[in-house]
């Protein structure tokens with residue numbers, strides 16, 4: 159998606175060799191008109207999939223997921239990063255081991271919002287090692303719902319998450335795929 163790549167080139171800030179900060183339009187301040195173009199593009203790519211639920215993970219996936227859902231005319235569920243105790247049986251839960259943050263946490267979705275018959279699209283802002291997306295995919299599987307694919311805003315294609323999930327059969331559509339980056343030369347995209 160050219161508009162997004164231009165914006166990353168213009169406003170993205172590279173930290174070291176592997177962190178891309180996009181706080182001015184995606185992760186802190188949010189450009190909702192850009193979000194609308196992103197949502198339209200996800201709709202174009204998944205138009206024929208009869209998506210009836212969008213699933214994301216708190217916090218930074220929520221904004222993108224909500225605007226995207228307006229184009230699919232469906233609700234958004236965000237998996238919660240769980241700190242509290244839950245009564246067994248009422249929630250689907252899965253463990254996420256974040257290499258980026260060096261910690262393990264549980265994500266949960268209440269069973270009443272996801273089940274057989276649902277056609278679910280995963281949406282997230284970043285795909286790096288893919289732990290978050292894998293956790294979301296497991297929740298969908300446990301619910302007996304159909305997983306139609308994942309829409310990602312920025313994939314760091316030099317990290318293994320995208321390739322691994324595609325190899326496992328997940329349809330991953332990333333709107334900007336970063337091949338590599340450096341503080342001197344900025345961001346280089348795949349293609």
Ligand code: G4P
Nearest residue numbers: 177178216217218219256257258284285286287288289290
């Ligand atoms: P992981 O397995 O290495 O943890 O990678 P994963 O793809 O699951 O991403 C982990 C978290 O790190 C996600 O946020 C993701 O959005 C964020 N992230 C990874 N690489 C970058 C990057 O280069 N730049 C930015 N801005 N974010 C990145 P999260 O832990 O779910 O937290 P939240 O921000 O959504 O609350």
Ligand code: NA
Nearest residue numbers: 185218283284
């Ligand atoms: Na994030």
Ligand code: NA
Nearest residue numbers: 218219282283
């Ligand atoms: Na995220």
